[in-house]
Structure formats: C-alpha cells, structure tokens
Amino acid sequence: MLGLDFSFISLDVLQKFVWGGLVFSVQLTIVATLGGIFFGTLLALMRLSGKPVLMGPASFYVNGMRSIPLVMVILWFYLLMPFE
Amino acid sequence: MTLDWQVFMTDDGSGRTYGEWMLEAWRWTLAVAGTSWVVAMVLGAVIGTLRTLQSSPWLVRLGDAWVELFRNIPLLVQIFLWYFVVPKIIPAFQQVPGFTLVVFGLGFFTSARIAEQFKAGIQALPRGQRYAAMAMGFTTWQSYRYVLLPMAFRIVLPPLTSESMNLLKNSSVAFAVSISELTMFAMQAQEETSRGIEIYLAVTALYVVSAVVVNRIFALIERKLRVPGLIVAGATGGH
Numbered sequence: 001m002l003g004l005d006f007s008f009i010s011l012d013v014l015q016k017f018v019w020g021g022l023v024f025s026v027q028l029t030i031v032a033t034l035g036g037i038f039f040g041t042l043l044a045l046m047r048l049s050g051k052p053v054l055m056g057p058a059s060f061y062v063n064g065m066r067s068i069p070l071v072m073v074i075l076w077f078y079l080l081m082p083f084e
Numbered sequence: 085m086t087l088d089w090q091v092f093m094t095d096d097g098s099g100r101t102y103g104e105w106m107l108e109a110w111r112w113t114l115a116v117a118g119t120s121w122v123v124a125m126v127l128g129a130v131i132g133t134l135r136t137l138q139s140s141p142w143l144v145r146l147g148d149a150w151v152e153l154f155r156n157i158p159l160l161v162q163i164f165l166w167y168f169v170v171p172k173i174i175p176a177f178q179q180v181p182g183f184t185l186v187v188f189g190l191g192f193f194t195s196a197r198i199a200e201q202f203k204a205g206i207q208a209l210p211r212g213q214r215y216a217a218m219a220m221g222f223t224t225w226q227s228y229r230y231v232l233l234p235m236a237f238r239i240v241l242p243p244l245t246s247e248s249m250n251l252l253k254n255s256s257v258a259f260a261v262s263i264s265e266l267t268m269f270a271m272q273a274q275e276e277t278s279r280g281i282e283i284y285l286a287v288t289a290l291y292v293v294s295a296v297v298v299n300r301i302f303a304l305i306e307r308k309l310r311v312p313g314l315i316v317a318g319a320t321g322g323h
Binding site: 004064066067068069070071072075076079 | 172173249253254255256257259267270271274280281284287288291292295296
C-alpha cells in the first residue's frame with residue numbers, strides 16, 4: 001500500500017523502542033512541567049518583588065530565554081554541561 | 085576561559101570565512117521563517133475565519149480538524165513527516181526541494197495556531213457587531229470584510245506578534261532535515277572549530293536580534309492601526 005512497509009512493527013520493537021520512548025517522553029514532560037512551574041513561579045515572584053536587584057536578572061533571564069529557539073537552548077546545555 | 089573571536093575570520097575550507105557562512109545561514113533562517121510566515125498567516129486567517137461561520141457546520145468541522153491535526157503533532161515530527169513520509173506516499177513531492185517541505189511543515193503548524201487566535205479574536209467581538217452588520221443588510225462576506233475582520237485583526241495583533249517570533253525560533257528545527265540555517269551552522273561550525281562558545285554566542289545574538297526586530301515591527305503596526313477608544317491596546321502590554 002502506497003509503497004509503505006510496516007512489517008518492521010513487532011511486539012519486540014514495540015516493547016523495546018516505542019514503549020521505552022513513550023515512557024521517556026512522559027517522564028521528561030512531568031519533570032520539565034514541575035521544574036517549569038517551580039522556577040517559573042520563582043521568576044514571577046522576582047519580577048513582581050519591586051526590588052531592582054531581583055527584577056533585573058529575572059527580566060533578563062526571561063526575555064533572553066524567550067528569544068532563543070529551544071533547539072539552541074538545548075545545544076547550549078549540551079555544550080556547557082560536561083565542563084562545569 | 086578566553087574567547088577567541090578570530091574564529092569568524094578563519095577560512096572554513098571552502099573559500100569563505102565562518103563569519104560569511106554564518107551570515108549566509110542567517111539568510112536561510114530568515115528565508116525559511118519569512119516564507120513560512122506568509123503561508124501560516126494566509127492559511128491561519130482563512131481557516132480561523134471559516135471556523136466562526138455558524139451557518140456552515142461542515143466548514144467549521146473542517147477548520148477544527150485542521151487545527152487539531154497540526155497542533156497535536158510535535159513540530160519536529162511534522163517536519164520529519166513532510167521530509168520522509170510525504171514524498172514516499174505522494175510521488176509528486178519527490179521533486180520538491182527540502183526547503184519547500186520545511187516551509188509546508190512550519191507554515192501548516194503555525195497556521196493551526198494562528199487560526200485558533202483568529203477564531204478567538206472574532207469571537208471576542210461583542211455579538212452586537214455581527215447583528216449590526218446584519219441589520220445594515222450586509223451579506224456574510226460584507227459583514228466580515230467591513231465590520232468583524234478589521235476589529236478582530238487588531239485584537240489578535242499581540243498574539244500574532246508572539247506567534248511570529250515563535251515561528252522565527254521554530255525555524256531552527258529545519259536543521260533536522262539539513263537546511264543550512266543558523267542552528268545547523270552552529271552545530272557544524274562548533275564541531276569543525278571547537279570554538280563552540282563563540283559560535284553559539286554569535287548565533288544566539290542573531291536569533292535575539294531577529295526576534296526583537298519582529299517584535300518592534302509588530303509594535304509599530306499595532307500603533308499605526310490603533311483605533312482610538314475601541315481597543316485599549318498597549319495598556320496591559322500583551323506579549
């Protein structure tokens with residue numbers, strides 16, 4: 001059909017790769033959401049604090065992160081993490 | 085650790101410097117984002133408007149299906165689908181260059197999001213606007229053209245700003261199918277020169293500059309199109 005070949009799909013492939021990938025996706029989503037809520041709340045509080053010492057860095061971080069593609073953020077972490 | 089910006093003056097082995105390569109990659113990023121933006125805006129505006137036509141339930145369903153389809157698949161997966169699966173299923177796409185396929189992917193993905201915002205913008209108008217247009221004897225087309233859409237467009241400008249900046253940033257996924265845009269350049273040049281920090285800093289700066297320019301352009305449009313007294317744009321800041 002349509003030149004497609006789905007014969008590679010087997011219970012083995014599903015168990016090894018598809019299920020594993022799905023579990024990892026869900027784990028990543030949960031951890032990132034929780035982390036995002038925690039740090040996001042912290043940043044929001046900093047920006048609302050009225051103290052320039054806290055507002056400045058928080059605004060810088062938020063505006064900076066928002067104007068960089070996610071792929072670049074991941075590349076940055078990948079580049080910097082092993083050395084620090 | 086010291087930064088060595090000379091890396092941008094060195095030859096990359098093909099007669100151009102890494103600096104020149106980066107500017108070329110920047111042009112690719114802008115080309116991908118710009119072309120996709122046109123596709124996304126046209127499709128998004130049309131589909132978003134169709135979804136508010138209560139008299140044509142099938143057009144509404146079609147629009148809803150479009151939005152759900154393109155919003156619920158990760159962008160990267162959509163790019164892969166356009167690049168690897170579509171040409172296999174539809175032979176006509178085998179001759180289509182990768183650039184165009186990425187534009188389809190990015191454009192359709194963003195069009196779903198813009199459609200959602202247009203729909204919300206039209207629905208945010210007081211019901212009286214539609215009734216007033218009907219009372220004036222306007223046809224459906226006329227009431228949209230002269231009454232609803234001009235106001236709805238102004239309402240959706242702030243989310244459109246965010247979406248246009250998102251589109252520019254999302255164009256970085258084109259690296260996954262070997263479009264030689266900024267992210268692709270960053271990865272390749274980092275590997276070749278091992279001056280990752282300098283290259284990433286420069287690429288990041290270019291993305292920031294591009295995003296800020298998009299933001300300023302939209303702020304200008306918003307200011308120019310403001311209808312005094314009707315929408316309190318700028319009061320809350322929006323994006």
